[in-house]
Amino acid sequence: MTDTEPAAAVREIADSIATMEIRGAATIASAAAEALAVQARAAAGGGETASDPSAFRTSIRSAARTLRETRPTAVSLPNALRYVLQRMEGDSVDALRRSVVDASEAFVRQLDRAQEDLGRVGANRLTDGDTVMTHCHSTDALACIEAAVEQGKSISAVVKETRPRQQGHITAEQLRDAGVPVTLIVDSAARRYLDEVDHVLVGADSIAADGGVINKIGTSGLAVNARERGVPIMTAAQTIKLHPETLTGHTVEIEMRDESEVIDQEAREAVGEIAVENPAFDVTPPRYMDAIVTEQGQFPPESIVTLMRELFGEGAVEPWEEP
Numbered sequence: 001m002t003d004t005e006p007a008a009a010v011r012e013i014a015d016s017i018a019t020m021e022i023r024g025a026a027t028i029a030s031a032a033a034e035a036l037a038v039q040a041r042a043a044a045g046g047g048e049t050a051s052d053p054s055a056f057r058t059s060i061r062s063a064a065r066t067l068r069e070t071r072p073t074a075v076s077l078p079n080a081l082r083y084v085l086q087r088m089e090g091d092s093v094d095a096l097r098r099s100v101v102d103a104s105e106a107f108v109r110q111l112d113r114a115q116e117d118l119g120r121v122g123a124n125r126l127t128d129g130d131t132v133m134t135h136c137h138s139t140d141a142l143a144c145i146e147a148a149v150e151q152g153k154s155i156s157a158v159v160k161e162t163r164p165r166q167q168g169h170i171t172a173e174q175l176r177d178a179g180v181p182v183t184l185i186v187d188s189a190a191r192r193y194l195d196e197v198d199h200v201l202v203g204a205d206s207i208a209a210d211g212g213v214i215n216k217i218g219t220s221g222l223a224v225n226a227r228e229r230g231v232p233i234m235t236a237a238q239t240i241k242l243h244p245e246t247l248t249g250h251t252v253e254i255e256m257r258d259e260s261e262v263i264d265q266e267a268r269e270a271v272g273e274i275a276v277e278n279p280a281f282d283v284t285p286p287r288y289m290d291a292i293v294t295e296q297g298q299f300p301p302e303s304i305v306t307l308m309r310e311l312f313g314e315g316a317v318e319p320w321e322e323p
């Protein structure tokens with residue numbers, strides 16, 4: 001291993017993201033930003049990179065590429081890397097290290113603040129006595145319910161378990177801890193329970209320029225059913241979920257995960273030669289989504305492109321590539 005390759009601690013963080021020990025778009029983003037700070041400290045601490053600014057920069061870019069390759073769908077990951085890399089500056093290794101560590105810390109602070117602000121916007125859509133249906137585990141979505149509870153509103157939740165990884169269990173525990181009465185249901189029971197809820201609330205891994213919401217597999221079916229039942233559905237998503245590449249017509253890659261998450265070894269052997277597929281995310285067309293709630297306010301999905309142009313100009317940069 002050369003001195004410009006990612007530090008072992010960075011590779012461990014990348015592995016934890018790939019295996020989903022670290023998961024959820026916002027959490028992945030802050031872990032990625034923090035990993036760049038880890039790399040900066042390691043690279044400034046010894047070897048060839050400690051005295052060579054160009055080797056230091058190469059090592060940070062290489063760490064960013066390793067992190068970038070872990071999961072393809074949550075754009076918060078490359079957006080976090082962009083934020084830090086665009087602020088890497090200085091003529092000495094010491095100055096470069098400081099700029100990366102400072103940017104990483106600023107990013108995490110901004111992320112936390114954005115989630116709080118978004119929570120207040122989302123809470124305004126909820127009324128005392130409402131029941132909310134959730135899918136998967138989204139810290140942005142939970143922030144809305146928690147803010148509503150803090151405002152003194154009494155909120156109940158119907159929580160979909162979310163096959164195959166059952167992130168709904170994490171949502172159920174966190175809502176219970178926040179004092180929200182929770183009913184856990186299997187995914188296929190969702191339509192039956194839609195008649196008993198006032199809102200559907202989901203998070204997002206990416207939001208496309210056309211207002212399409214990319215979130216945990218099953219979100220789009222839930223949204224279509226919610227529309228048919230007349231239940232409003234909102235996405236809680238900080239602006240780091242906006243996908244700049246979609247401004248230039250690129251589509252968002254949907255992660256396909258291992259079949260072992262869907263079927264265990266014994267069942268696999270019993271069913272024999274069949275195909276098993278495990279897409280982790282799907283796309284909800286904008287016409288099935290009522291609102292996208294961000295830290296900058298709420299938007300109809302079709303208007304999100306205006307905010308994206310303000311934030312990103314006409315497209316994305318890839319600062320982790322070597323110049």
Ligand SMILES: O=C(COP(=O)(O)O)[C@H](O)[C@H](O)COP(=O)(O)O
Pocket residue numbers: 023024025026027074135136137138139140141167202203204205215216236280
């Ligand atoms: O789809 C998921 C998580 O998928 P996975 O478990 O496969 O990572 C979440 O709804 C979004 O990432 C938003 O989460 P947050 O609001 O916390 O960013």
